[in-house]
Amino acid sequence: MSMKVIPLTGSIGASVQGIDLKRPIDPTTFEELHRAFLKHQVLVYRGQDLFEPKDLLEFSKLWGKPVAASSLGNYLPGFPEITHITKVPKETASTEAWHYDSPYTPIPPKISILSALTVPNGGDTMWCNQYQSYDRLSPAMRKMLEGLRVKFVALRLGRMMGADLNSLPTAVHPIVRTHPETGKKVLYVGHPETAQQIEGMTKEESRPLLDFLYAHSTSPDNFYRHMWQVGDVVMWDNRCTMHYAVHDYGEQERVLLRSTMEGEVPA
Numbered sequence: 001m002s003m004k005v006i007p008l009t010g011s012i013g014a015s016v017q018g019i020d021l022k023r024p025i026d027p028t029t030f031e032e033l034h035r036a037f038l039k040h041q042v043l044v045y046r047g048q049d050l051f052e053p054k055d056l057l058e059f060s061k062l063w064g065k066p067v068a069a070s071s072l073g074n075y076l077p078g079f080p081e082i083t084h085i086t087k088v089p090k091e092t093a094s095t096e097a098w099h100y101d102s103p104y105t106p107i108p109p110k111i112s113i114l115s116a117l118t119v120p121n122g123g124d125t126m127w128c129n130q131y132q133s134y135d136r137l138s139p140a141m142r143k144m145l146e147g148l149r150v151k152f153v154a155l156r157l158g159r160m161m162g163a164d165l166n167s168l169p170t171a172v173h174p175i176v177r178t179h180p181e182t183g184k185k186v187l188y189v190g191h192p193e194t195a196q197q198i199e200g201m202t203k204e205e206s207r208p209l210l211d212f213l214y215a216h217s218t219s220p221d222n223f224y225r226h227m228w229q230v231g232d233v234v235m236w237d238n239r240c241t242m243h244y245a246v247h248d249y250g251e252q253e254r255v256l257l258r259s260t261m262e263g264e265v266p267a
């Protein structure tokens with residue numbers, strides 16, 4: 001069967017059909033996948049039955065350098081680059097909000113890949129298109145944001161982990177970053193507790209602006225909502241999308257494997 005890439009919305013996401021990720025991927029096919037990934041930002045591969053940790057790791061290495069990336073779950077024995085994501089109580093689910101992964105680090109990861117092993121009723125994941133969020137701003141707003149930088153703090157994660165809130169990881173990044181592969185501009189914001197302040201502005205000045213940009217990014221015509229099935233593999237570009245893990249599954253089991261690839265300094 002030949003590979004097909006089918007858009008899932010008018011804004012973001014595509015389904016890749018006719019590919020078995022457990023089999024070797026030749027350079028031509030990879031090039032096609034890579035093009036589709038840069039264009040659609042989220043790729044969904046359904047029906048990847050028995051996608052084991054070793055398969056995930058091998059597929060991940062095509063895309064970059066997998067890093068030990070997790071505060072969200074446990075490493076699998078023998079696979080330090082793979083996180084075993086299991087359910088967390090809703091009260092502490094810091095991922096149930098739109099966010100970029102690790103913007104409070106100097107070099108946030110570039111790509112993550114999830115493989116679904118156990119799926120509840122619910123537990124969807126959403127991704128929004130941050131190229132489009134930038135493009136939809138007025139020319140005057142785009143001009144105003146040029147050169148501004150935001151201080152990100154790992155407050156939500158720190159709280160979830162019970163960390164000392166006075167010594168949380170922080171980083172400062174451009175509020176408009178340029179994707180290193182596509183050259184397109186991206187709106188780089190985040191949850192109000194994470195994207196705390198614009199450098200050089202007072203809290204009173206920066207808060208309404210950051211809140212506006214966050215709400216502006218997540219309108220329903222700017223995201224894809226994925227309803228998980230066992231055997232799904234989904235990858236996303238953490239340089240140009242935010243995501244949101246919906247926690248509506250109570251005590252049901254939800255198990256995913258995750259790998260994360262090293263990124264670049266946002267510029």
Ligand SMILES: [Fe+2]
Nearest residue numbers: 095100101243
């Ligand atoms: Fe996340």
